[in-house]
Amino acid sequence: MEVLRDQMTALLEQGLYDSAEILGGFLMSATASNSDLPPSTRAENMVLLADALYGRKEYRRALNLYRQAVQQCRVTPKQTVSGGRSSVQATSRPPSVNSLHASTINENEVKYKIGLCHLAVHDTRAALSEMEGIPPKARNLKINLTLAKLYRSTGYDRAATAAYKECLRISPYVLEAVIALAELGVAAKELHSLLPQVGVRKMSSTFGHVLSTRKVQPKSIRSPVDPFEPVRWFQRLADGHCSVYGHNYKEALEHFNYLGQKFPNNVHVLLETAKAEAAMGRNDEAVHNFEKARQADQYNISSMDEYAMLLRTRSNQVELNRLVHDLLNIDPARPEVWVASAVYWELRDDRVRALTYTDKAMRIDERLTSAHLVKGNLSLSLNRSEVAVMAFRKAQSLRTDLRAYQGLVRAHLANSKHKEALCAAREAMKAMPHSAKALTLVGDVYAQNSEGRDKGRKFYESALRQEPGYLGAVLSLADLHGAEGRNDEAIALLQRYLKTWADDSLHTKLAQILAASNKLGESLSHYQTALSINPLNEAAKKGLERLEKQMKGVDPDALDEEEDNEGEDADADAEEGEFL
Known part of the structure; x- marks a missing residue:
């Protein structure tokens, strides 16, 4: 029997779980036929076979054996295990597994493995209960x-x-x-x-072992400028x-840029930099850093759901298709892959298909914030505002994200629930007191009806005082001027910001207001400028089409939408192959 145990331990160390499981069956048969074996030895043999089953991902079978091993432990007289060797090994076996050549097993380690089995079958509460039973000192x-x-x-x-x-x-x-x-x-x-x-x-002995035996030099000997x-x-x-x-993205960028200089092409730093830039509205810089991260490690999937959402805002269908295709080839078991797929099909205007992919992402990881954000936006576009509210609320509970609050406001307004929308916007302002975007969100709610427009204007102006370069507040304020018939003020505001910011959204908004003021020639110029900055600007494309019809004396709202839909679907199918 000792030979079987030794060989099985060796197989487990090598990760050969199939062979270990077959050998373990013979070991258990030998154990059952020997009535003289002490409970401790029976428990050790059960743990060995359970480890093999865990490695084979047969979690419920492993769980049953681990529990039987614990029962055997309790039959055995208690022995001190605190002075034994640490149980953490750098193998793919269940963490904290002992060598098992000793005569007893550590009951706390078996409890930990039981917790891992509960986790593997998604029984979080049972896993927590089991692991809380391990004494803190152990x-x-x-x-x-x-x-x-x-x-x-x-x-x-x-x-x-x-x-x-x-x-x-x-x-x-x-x-x-x-x-x-x-x-x-x-x-x-x-x-x-x-x-x-x-x-x-030096690592604590409870970590398992000291990672480095090198002596640490006194501070006076080391270089004071060691980066x-x-x-x-x-x-x-x-x-x-x-x-x-803390939603202080400008300060975050300073720290990440410092780290980026010390550790060039570090994927984690590049991704965090990109996400901070996207949160600030610096989309070009964000795309650049996401691409740098992909060049540094083409097989990385972390944060690629965020990259996909950024490409969606830019309507970059070709690049988004390429990204999703790559991610599916890398690891379709990751939830970020299915969020990116959902975003792609949303851009292709197949919202029902996109929703199935958000659900698939959440089945893999229900705590992935981006999946709930995308589901909320999709539900809103399908006029399922109540479902959208639940999705955005879930996203908000997982992480304080302005996009969740923005989605909540839109969902409540879609249901004509202005009080709830205002409450959500004020929640955002409270959670992010230094955010110009949160102030703008409150202004957007007030601007929805004529009685609150003065308050809305004050919030927009306050947002611009806090962050003079926040173009979202500029665009909202321009819309408010237009809604109140003050097109000249809206034009002046946008022209003032265009002196500093060569932004396609500013040109598009100015073109729209100029068209509404019947200044068609100037409107045409700004639409063309917007598209020269960003050829993928959908609002500018549609606005230019409408303007051209106006200039021909044709009512742009009189034609069917079917022509456009058929053309878009045909072009999309011709350009790109379906990958799902």
Whole structure:
């Protein structure tokens, strides 16, 4: 039997789970036929076979055996395991598995594996209950990190914060804990206290083993300008993420740009820079950094859902098609892939098909914010405003995102629920007190009816005082002037900003107002300028078509829409092959 155990352990170490499972069947048969075996040995054999089943992704079978092993442990006289070797190994077996050559097993490790099995079958509550049964002193880094994620996914943010902090006390290099704590609202100064202060700090023994045996030089010996000293860039990374989740994107960019200079072509830094730029409305720069990230690692999928959503706003169907095609070839099991696919089919005007892909993304990961945002927008376009409200509310609960608040406002206004829309906009303003976009959102709600337009104007002006370059407030204020019949004021406002900002949306808006003022020649010039800046500007394309009909003396609203729809579908099918 010892030979079988040793060989099975070796197979598990090599990740040969199929062979281990077959051999484990013989081991269990030998165990059942030997009535003299002590419970501890029976438990060890059960754990070995359960590990093989876990590796084969037969989680319910593994769960059953792990539970039987725990029952056998409780028959065995308690023995001290705290002084034993650490259980974390760098293999694909269930984390924290012992060598199992010892005469007893660690009951806490088996509990952890039971929790992993519950997680694998999406029973989060049972997983949390099992892992909470592990005494705090017996929790290593992997257990604490898993617990933190479980607490967060079930809404226990305070417990999640404590667990993530414990991870950093064990090892300050667990950067996902740093990012998670920033998302949970921990202040940058508090994060600094948990990060390395000088040089490379020795890992706690609970991490499993010391990662480096090199002696740390005294601070006076090391170079004072070493750019790779953790205290220098760890803190900037923490500051950058804290700024992002505090919605101070300008400050976040300063930190990420610093990191980008120290670590050129770092994918994480490029992606975070791109997302911060997109949040600021600097779409050209954001696209550039997303592309740099893809060039640095063409197989990366993280944040590609955000990139797809950005390409959608630019109506870049060709590039979006290429992105989705690449992502599907890399890993169709990732939820970001299906969000990108949904965005693509939304752009192709197949909203029902797009909705099926958002649902598929959420089945893979129900906590992916982008999936709920896309579902909300799709539901709104299909006049399912109540479904849209639920989707945006879910997105908002997962992460404080202005796009979720914007979607909520639009959904409530679609139902003529002005009070609810105003409440959602004010929630955004409270969550993001320094955001010009949030102020503009409140203004948009007030501007919906004539009695609130004065208040709306004040919010737009306040947004522009806070962020003079925020063009969203400029466009909304121009619309408000137009709605009140003050086209000359709208034209003057837009022309003033065009002296500083060569933006296609400003040219498009100015062209629309000029056309409404019957200044058709000037309108034509601005439409052409908008399309020269951004050939994919759909609003400018449609506006130019309408203007050309007006200039010919034809009513642009008199023609059928069928011509345009047939032409668009034919062109799209001719240009691009379907990949789904």
